[in-house]
Amino acid sequence: MEFTVTKSDLVRELGLSQGVVEKKTTIPILSNVLVEADGEKIVLTATDLELGIRCSCTARVSKPGAGTIPARRLLDYVRLLPEADISVKIGDNQWANLLCGRSRTRIAGMSRESFPELPAMPEVLAEIPISVLTSMIGRTIFAISSEESRFTLNGALVVLRENGVTMVATDGHRLAMTETVIELPEVRGTYRALLPRKAMSEVLKLGQESDLDAPLKFSGDDNHLFFQLGQRLLISRKLTGNFPDYERVLPKEHANSVALGRDELRASIERVSQFSDERSHAVRLRVSPGELRIYSSLSETGESEESLPVEYGGPQVEIGFNAQYLIDFLRAVPTDAVTFSFRDAQSAGEMQPSGGVEGQVYRYVIMPMRV
Secondary structure, three states, X not given: OEEEEEHHHHHHHHHHHOOOOOOOOOOHHHHEEEEEEEOOEEEEEEEOOOEEEEEEEEOEEEEOEEEEEEHHHHHHHHHOOOOOEEEEEEOOOOEEEEEEOOEEEEEEOEOHHHOOOOOOOOOXXXXXXXXXXXXXXXXOHHHOOOOOOOXXXXXXXXXXXXXXXXXXXXXXXXXXXXXXXXXXXXXXXXXXXXXXXXXXXXXXXXXXXXOOOOEEEEEEOOOEEEEEEOOEEEEEEOOOOOOOOHHHHXXXXXXXXXXXXXXXXXXXXXXHHHHOOOOOOEEEEEEEOOEEEEEOOOEOOEOOEEEEEOOOOOOOEEEEEEHHHHHHHHHHOOOOEEEEEEOOOOOOEEEEEOOOOOOEEEEEEEOOEOO
């Protein structure tokens, strides 16, 4: 196999494979990227058996073929080369020879014979603007559970209907749910799937490398989910199991609510949380007529308190929350103001964008803490 490719093209496409390639694996081939040269392009494929990505770039191919090269070593080296064309040749002994200007390098590769085959993408189920999907991921990914034992919560539930998309994530202590109204005429009935966190992170990376209005082609089979954006294809195994009935968790109504400035509230919580308990990260919110007090309990490091003026005439209510949970939402919410709704110290609180965005719903439910 022999081809010539520009450094910038190769670095860009190799960079997308790095989140997929296994760094520490008992299967050495999974640390490699499969390079296939044919026609006027090269195709790069990486997988960790749970997630796979295939992308391509134009190249001058003088001899078609395929081989695998250690992905991290190849990218780290190519990044250091000058901006110029790179000639790559992989011989029968699986060594890759790279020539760029005065630089000559040989990298030990492996035969493509043992590289896993990725499943073929089935018929497209829906086309969704990449900006819609990435914004929904940004509003939910932080609420995914990091406990591996709760594997059904290690991703987000994605629900597709003819008139929109819903995405929900929870770790048992909080729940983030977002809906976007969008016409998906190809969808018949309801399609549900559990999308792993790692795949969500890679979809975000794909979105950063593309036009915001670019259509993402989405599909799925019994075991996999497929995301095609232009010449790039991301394939993820589905999570198995039953996701909790999130509609039962969402409060039907709240006795009290108060509107707050997003940036002001976030800054106050961030300052007060510097003195919260290092394990629980607990802060207290006390809402009383005309005022919201945010404070931490006295600890070894000290204590802190902030007061924000609010329009509120209801009863005084004090609730404890994990400060990081509040901050996560305030970093993700798209509006300048938020609504904090609550009932009492024992009930879940809810935060939503004030006013909201047309065609979108964003609800964030947080369980209270005893502090």
